[in-house]
């Protein structure tokens with residue numbers, strides 16, 4: 475993960491939206507990363523090259539976790555190019571296993587830090603960006619680690635094509651309020667809700683592990699949707 479390693483080296487105080495845990499990785503996930511990632515990987519430190527040569531609308535899921543949603547949406551949208559970005563190696567392995575088992579071939583993976591990588595991409599590249607259940611960083615002193623901040627929102631907006639869609643979901647009420655405030659104030663983004671509030675759950679969203687966890691904790695889920703205006 476060269477971009478991320480570089481970021482970690484250059485500033486030990488860099489504010490990151492993730493913690494790389496020495497989590498357990500299964501033998502199958504390790505094998506999947508070694509065997510299947512090279513052919514499906516987008517190189518985060520090379521110049522952007524569209525794997526489908528501009529032939530497909532592109533969708534990006536940021537922080538795909540174990541990949542269950544990305545695998546499902548890629549199967550639903552077989553004519554799209556679907557890109558997932560995730561720092562957590564077991565999650566990358568898990569997604570690869572699902573893709574191989576289903577024979578899905580329209581997904582490419584960036585195994586790196588989204589915040590660093592997305593800044594390097596050209597404008598108006600993406601038709602859709604999805605961020606579901608980003609790490610909530612609930613303690614006050616940790617909230618600067620949250621992904622949805624004004625600078626990052628401006629990058630997301632720049633990457634969307636006119637009419638392109640940004641979908642988000644969280645089960646943390648306080649973070650939902652922050653998302654709404656930041657994104658409503660981002661020039662170029664228009665809330666899909668006429669009252670600038672939350673929207674109904676989108677049809678494409680399947681129940682993921684993190685949403686199930688939120689349900690167990692009795693949390694409500696907040697969906698947000700924005701469109702890029704010219």
Ligand SMILES: C[S@@+](CC[C@H](N)C(=O)[O-])C[C@H]1O[C@@H](n2cnc3c(N)ncnc32)[C@H](O)[C@@H]1O
Nearest residue numbers: 491492537538539560561587588606607682684
């Ligand atoms: C709470 S999990 C949610 C996973 C998934 N979206 C779901 O709904 O099940 C958040 C994920 O975002 C990833 N993540 C956080 N910051 C990231 C970043 N800057 N770049 C890439 N992935 C990131 C974490 O590794 C983690 O897997």
